[in-house]
Amino acid sequence: SQQGEEDPQALSIQEGENATMNCSYKTSINNLQWYRQNSGRGLVHLILIRSNEREKHSGRLRVTLDTSKKSSSLLITASRAADTASYFCATAPIQGAQKLVFGQGTRLTINP
Amino acid sequence: GAGVSQSPSNKVTEKGKDVELRCDPISGHTALYWYRQSLGQGLEFLIYFQGNSAPDKSGLPSDRFSAERTGGSVSTLTIQRTQQEDSAVYLCASSLRQGRDTQYFGPGTRLTVL
Secondary structure: OOOOOEOOOHHHHEOOOEEEEEOOOOOOOOEEEEEEOOOOEEEEEEEEEOOOOOOOOOOEEEEEEOOOOEEEEEEEEOOHHHOOOEEEEEEEEOOOOOOOOOOOEEEEEEEE | OOOOOOEEEEEEOOOOOOOEEEOOOOOOEEEEEEEEEEOOOOOEEEEEEEOOOOOOOOOOOOOOHHHHEEOOOEEEEEOOOOOHHHHHEEEEEEEEOOOOOOOOEEEEEEEEEO
């Protein structure tokens, strides 16, 4: 069963705008990872945030984690057409951290 | 360096046939994982290997599914007597160590069972 739930399921914005995607989960985690997927194939790892971290940055990406609310957000700033993809959060449970549990994903479309 | 590779990239088979899917992890990665992505189920964990052993096979959907890993490197996922509901993209990932490290994914094998 899927633990993570992404919100929204689909997001369409203009190039240059910021995109925010949210992820909620149910059990205690060791870490949370965000992935991007183009055209339904391989997953590209974006960022990993550990349970004792609250915020992490990588280029135009900013990830936050609130373990008290069991939620995370991914912010993409100054979006580009190439950012069009599906974005997934995946949680590594404390018990069984090797079994990533994925959400259903957010389909992001950047309009030129 | 080279990433995770999978072969074949696409496989079309007839119902009832056996198929083998292959995964080559990143060199030096001790842990290897198999996931399946299908329209109805999303991304689901199947099995993982630490070295050549698979401590947890509970994610495998049925006893028609099996996997092995040899030499701490290449892994094969075998599906016997394929069914139409086995149609999905099968994704392999590897990580430096088991558990808390980033999992790097391959491009996947798209399996279609007619």
